[in-house]
Amino acid sequence: MGKGKVKLVEGGLRHDGRRLDELRPITISVGVLKNANGSALVEYGRTKVLAAVYGPREPQMKHILLPNRAVIRCRYHMASFSTYERKSPTLSRREIELSKVIREALEPVIISELYPRTSIDVFIEVINADGGTRTASVTAASLALAEAGIPMKGLVAGVAVGKIDGYLALDIDEVEDMYGEADMPVAIAPSLRQITLLQLNGVLTPGEFTQALELARKGVEVIHEMQKEALKKKYLDVKVEE
């Protein structure tokens, strides 16, 4: 990697003009698909992720069913046009792994015991990738689950913290991830005060790690408010007839 070749922080501002603790502009829309039971479209700057939830339903493969709870299946996939160079549409090793970590980020909040012997299917499609796709995916998927009416202990929101030019920066994008020193995606269920996803790529000192986690927590708090706002705007502002 081109270490030190790209100046990522200049005069306290990042390459796109953001402060170190500033999120990219986030847009959230819920209920964008007709056929899915729940869906959400989330944008973190130029990163755009679509999530669709189906279920609880009866899967074709009955052997995966569990007698005491619903199984949660998750498929994270990047569209072949989502990256600068065409990405093969087959699931790569990375996508299979991300499907797993996203599923594990959602599992603690879904009250799956209510629907034994069924499956809840989460499909995540990355439409445009510019860093932070897994965290945007978690944010979108939890909204799609809420829209599908699946009982949840709380919403989950994700954000990445990175280390660029020696500074900790919130919500890093593709360029910062590529030329930075560390990348730490975090997903938190704020109402449960639980961290459901935590990965770290690169090197952080223990002190930096604590700081980074605090930065992520603040970022997640902001995104969580936006999630709640999006759901309320769509489903609670209109008068419900009795």
Added chain:
Amino acid sequence: MIRISKLRELTNMDAVPGIALCVIEEFLPGNWVYEDQGVVRAAVVGKVRPDLRSRAISIRPSVKTPQLPSKGDVVYGLVSILYEELAIIKLFAGESGRRYSNSFTGLLHITQVQEGYVRNFYDVLAVGDVVKARVLNNTTPYSITIKEQKLGVVMAYCTVCGSPMKKHRSDTLKCLKCGGIEKRKLSVNYAIIKVW
């Protein structure tokens, strides 16, 4: 004890998953809420409905919550496969006629068709029939029965020409086009079906 001001605040409050509503000493968890460390929280998007009589707090969901058959429900299904002693039926709607977002498998055993002996399924059902049935258990595959009077075939098509069939006698149908007569276990509500 709950304060009046808190009750006012809770009634009709906007709820999204995870928000804290009250503690269990104030209200017990009702529908679409859960309890975590003594705090009652919302589990779905909706409006909060505290009920002083049952001392329980519930949520009236604003989103379409999952629809699944449960024990005792009357459901509509489509006959997909017939075996000698077993029929496999896709359950697609509840009694109200509201379609489930996903269909579920129902199993109908020959002993659950009617009182008395039934020689084989071909005398009482045909593939493609729409049946009204009652669910006997709570998980997939659902066991179902069509023993009651109002249960049984509610819509059938001629096995020869595929045209709709009219009720002929209590247990036979007549094809509107070719005039063929077929036997079925009919519901008294034959041809009265509304699914949306």
